Amino acid sequence: MTSGRPAAVALDGIAKRFGAVVALERVTLEVGDGEFVCFLGPSGCGKTTLLRIIAGLERQNLGTVRMAGRDVSGLPPRERNYGIVFQSYALFPNLTVARNVGYGLATRRVPRERIAARVDELLALVGLARHRDRYPAQLSGGEQQRVALARAVAPSPALLLLDEPLSALDARVRVALRAEIKALQRRLGITTIMVTHDQEEALTMADRIVVMNHGVVEQIGTPFQTYTEPASLFVARFVGRMNVLAAVASERPGWARVGRLELRHRAGAARPAGTRLALAIRPEEIRVGAPTHEAVDNRVAARVVTVQFLGAFARLSLALPGDGGPELECDLAGDALADAGAKEGAELALVLTPEALRVFPEPT
Ligand SMILES: Nc1ncnc2c1ncn2[C@@H]1O[C@H](COP(=O)(O)OP(=O)(O)O)[C@@H](O)[C@H]1O
Ligand SMILES: [Mg+2]
Incomplete structure (x- = not known):
């Protein structure tokens, strides 16, 4: 963001209503190239809505979404170049692990040998090489979420969007996967936005945290800044x-x-x-x-x-x-x-x- 290059994601004045409910009030922020940003806030504060607007799965009432300088505000999801992982694993139950991971590449008509090579590379990265021929039902929750991650990044998107990817997992698995997701993100250098209501998750994983409350951004800062210099009483209470x-x-x-x-x-x-x-x-x-x-x-x-x-x-x-x-x-x-x-x-x-x-x- 300091360089002349445009931000990986730039939101300007994003507002969203659902009937009488104001979900977002003029949210403006930038995510730098290769940065890991968390949207953090209590349930119902608008985190998922904001992520879905970036993804093109929801349309804002006001404001613009730019990706690497390109205005994507009106574009459908398939023209936005991102991978996404949700809380529920959402794998294809009838496809093997390898075919799940290769799915996005197959739909882009990538040659079979290249798909196989990329799938093997990613399964090794997430530690699931030996499970390549299993079906989702034969995996634990943590393993399924690793497959979902590998599937999301397989086509080398410019952006990775994660909506509470760890919330459905046991405490122990959740903590282990924090470090794994972070390592994968670093390794790939992929710009990442993760939604979470868990302040510890945001503090341990994010380069910068966007603290939200009632559709409003209360503070944007590094974990250290939000912890030591909370900008409002809300942030002071919510973080730590x-x-x-x-x-x-x-x-x-x-x-x-x-x-x-x-x-x-x-x-x-x-x-x-x-x-x-x-x-x-x-x-x-x-x-x-x-x-x-x-x-x-x-x-x-x-x-x-x-x-x-x-x-x-x-x-x-x-x-x-x-x-x-x-x-x-x-x-x-x-x-x-x-x-x-x-x-x-x-x-x-x-x-x-x-x-x-x-x-x-x-x-x-
Ligand atoms: N499709 C929808 N229809 C109506 N209200 C919605 C819809 N999606 C979200 N909302 C409302 O918008 C607000 C923000 O929701 P959401 O973005 O899901 O919050 P969070 O992800 O932070 O828990 C909430 O009040 C929620 O009830
Ligand atoms: Mg949500």
Whole structure:
């Protein structure tokens, strides 16, 4: 996208209604050549609709779709040069694995020997060479999805579209296939757009994430950017875990009240005293047990309500002072847990590091 070359996919002002339902509101974004982009958002936010518009399976009410500079807005799917994989495997049940993978090539009248060579190459790449003569019903879900991937990329399309390709699989297979899809995508250098509602999937696989909510793009950024610098309270809550505290801007600029506490937050736009705000901090950003001689803002005493052991770390639920005061989630690795003496009922000295305490204009 930085070069003079046109984007692999460029969407401009895409809007879509279904009767009274607004599925997409003027979505504009670009996907670079060879990039892996995830559309991430809760169910019903318009991810599939946007992917189907790119594919030409659905027609937008407004806006244009370009692929490598070519306006494809009005073209049928077969003239758009992409491969697609859906959540349900959608393989041809009466064709062998090899014939499924070779299907797109056969319909393009590619010579038999070339089809066989390409099928063998792709089956090796997805680790299914020995299953070439099986039928879909004789494969596991993960294997069927590998076949669907191989089938989608066999004709060497310019673009790979994936709609929740891992959602129907077991947790273990899903995690393994994340890495495999990513490796295949890198290997082929194919521009890829994947729809998912799973933030972990998007964080681990995408070069850039498009976070969507109610048909609107809330943020476009790298996984690191969306995690560390969420552009809105919605993104802050949807990507990763986040503690959100209802707050009110103080007289002191840069400070806000949360119940009886006054906390300094990250620098941001000045807000009149009394403005309702939301403060947000991640569970792993809360400091436990800062030495008392250290001069720091935002020291807070909290009581440990529960300790959940999660293997590599423990997740504490902490009650801030005050009756029915807010609770915070705090993640501690094993050693830190022991050092802090974090048992249920114990009092802990916390620091809500101001630089970690993000501020959003919306109240919670
Ligand atoms: N063919 C359709 N007819 C009517 N409403 C639809 C149709 N497809 C999607 N919608 C609606 O559009 C919105 C976005 O749907 P969708 O793109 O499938 O969301 P997502 O993939 O993010 O779960 C939802 O409110 C959904 O009910
Ligand atoms: Mg969907």
